[in-house]
Amino acid sequence: MNSSTSSSNPAASQLDSGELKEQIARGAEVEVDPKEVGRIARAAFVGTALEWYDFFLFGTASALVFNHLFFAGVGGANATLAAFATFGVGFLARPLGAIIFGHIGDKYGRRPALIISIAVIGVATGVIGLLPTYGSIGVWAPVMLTVLRLLQGVAVGGEWGGATTMAIEHAPEEKRGRYAALVQIGSPVGTLLSSGIFALILMLPPETVDSWAWRIPFLVAFPFLGVALWIRLKVEESPVFEALSAVEGEEKEKGSLKDLFRDYLPQLALATAAALLGIGGFFVMSTYVLSYATESLGLDRQMVVNATLLGAICQIFINLFFGRLGEKFGPGRIIGWGGVATALLSWPIWAMIDSGNAIALTIAVCLGISSVTITYSVSGVLLSELFPAKMRYSGVAISANVAGAISGLLPFIATWMNSTNEQPSSTPGIVILVIVALITAIGGFVGEKYRVKDNVVRQDS
Template sequence: MPAERDDAIGQVTTETGTVVHITPKELRHIAAAAFVGTALEWYDYFLFGTAAAIVFNRLFFSALNPTAAVLAALATFGVGFAARPVGAFLFGIIGDRVGRRPTLIMTIIFIGTATGLIGVLPTYTDVGILAPSLLVLLRLFQGIAVGGEWGGATTIAIEHAPAKRRARYAALVQVGSPAGTLLSSGVFALVLLLPPEVFDAWGWRLAFLAAFPMLLVALWIRLKVEESPVFKELVRLDKRAKVPALDVFTKSWRRLIVAVAAAFLGVGGFYVMNTFVVSYVTNTLSGDRQIVVNATLIAAVVQIGVILLFGRVAEKIGPGRVTFWGGLATAVAAWPLFALIDTNSPVAITVAVALGIGLLTITYAVTGALLTELFPPEQRYSGVSLGYNIAGALSGFLPFLATWLINASGTTASWPAVVILVVISLITAVGGIVGERLRVKDQAIVFEG
């Protein structure tokens, strides 16, 4: 039974002919809730990455030599990524069994609390080895919670959206990433204006403590969100899988591999061009840390424009094709980008970071749209979360790997980062073109509007 056409509303038509009406106001509220939560998620993650490159090496790993301290801080950053698939598995089950809405409320509470507590941690000078141990523990909690956050935010946004507008609503969730970058880099840029001794003593803590009021705002918005009509219908039809995450591995493992490949550049490439570059310029090239942090701010503004543009493009040509071309473009640009960075020129570094992050964001803009259409509704929360976060786990140690290879080579050449960026770009290009062919176009629950 087809849904009636009404330009004033979005309509969700189920396989039994049930029509659910969603007003534009409700759609905007869903998009806002997904965006705010994702912005807080990435504020926390980007903040940790920046702090790992600039301050954690000196305050939490001060017993090590400078190079080992940087590596240890970046390894701690990577630990959070290793925990993300665990969170994706656990929260994916809850999201596909209990509901999208309660799961998203749980994850945002865990993320904001873990980040805020980092701001009150004692340093190595205060309590010795307990300090880095507590830092790693909170990072693990962060990673587990983030493992269920993005997939749920994307799923609930897509499941409220009309079919022809899915890509733009998925893109709105992705805008939370550069918004989080702007917040974290902006806060860090401000606290870096403090005298060095003040920054080391307590200034850096302000950025983490700010997570508490942000959490309250995000939670207030999310509590107003209605449950996904798709999930309600799954419950009514008794179509929920017993252990959906296991079904993804046993029944949809090929789609999972494609999802991981398609998401790889959007996650891993960003941390090469952001976290690694901040560390590389600051510690290897002895450049001004303020310049490279400011460059990430400019790149975040570029990201917002790219995400909104290619969210619309994906509605015309398909998210898989956008992913393919974005991956190829980033692979071609990898060497010129790092050639600019190696000049240690403030202008060249800023251009390289903004352009590099802008290029890889082409794929990131449509990751949500592509991944949600790779999995059927009863596996969607789990499949999207696992695909995205396995990619995150594989890419979380890339800044560490690039730094280690540079130190092992005995030079300051950036070729390891170039090779890494090219490889992950090509993997994502392949994932995009294969994913376009595998998109679920005959879903049991169809959106029309």
């Protein structure tokens, strides 16, 4: 059977209402042309990489420059806390974005939701590069920074869930892992872009960085937005959504938030738990480590940023390898054992960071980011298969972004816990990483039993 059921596709005429209803009853998991699958996955990857560049850039800037440029009136450790609180605001806004864009994606189409989300985040990020600092306008500087961060958060709330849903709904069932992993690679590529451009900026004299050079990475978001929009506008609508919309004379099979929270609350909880380490663990091992290593241990900023860059490169290979492995053993099991591995590695990782040795810290950051990426590599598949097609965008986006909201507070919590100690300690980092890893392990192992295949719940033991 041909993949697309769109009226713009000649194949649509080959599918009568009965066939469409049969597809919808099976979860609207239709087959698509392999060439189209690859094109959609690549487009989702590029768009996601550019969006995550914008979002991760704020985390790097929070750890390195925002504390003294936008929160100079607070001073000391409190300035860093304020910067991380603003960083966390973006995550708190993500569930709202998930609800808004999830509704758009499930009712009006995956494609328009993705186009709107990328436009909002690109503009918000670029405008940050134009903001006056605290030294120029006082308290209004952090206020405007916070507003723009909120807009970033709302937009990103609809991005990952939509890109993942598009890739999964175009992919053959047996190859979902590799195509979902391609979308996930957008995250480390976004990290490489944001950390890489900051690494170049930090080669300039510190006074130059603080004066104007810090703005360059944010202003680059404007041309990036043009590229991302061009890519997204070329992407066709999901064939699954089109199958749901093509039944004429019948009530369309669309879900609602009420149905989602009434009928799929256990799946939402499991999906949130399964996504937590891949998001939260990354920010502990990147954003918080940047702050802890430079401010508490007094290590060179450039060296720590370079370690994060190498960690992002490791992420690419981890995503590809475990994405394929998830096709064989199941994404829930990969997430479960990835969580267990991260919990076991937490103390050795932080011991290497505390050594203050550049090589040991680089190995620790690469190992930590790699271990949390094991769970991230297949989370898109598991989350997508926990929900039926008619409410998939909302289910995936809300669960991932509730996890994101929690994750965004982890650097703040770790910094606050450390500020209560007389001497800097890695204990907050260890404790947070272990707890998050074990929660994700439970979500993965249990979530594997709830995977939806053709709207039939698996009964794997």
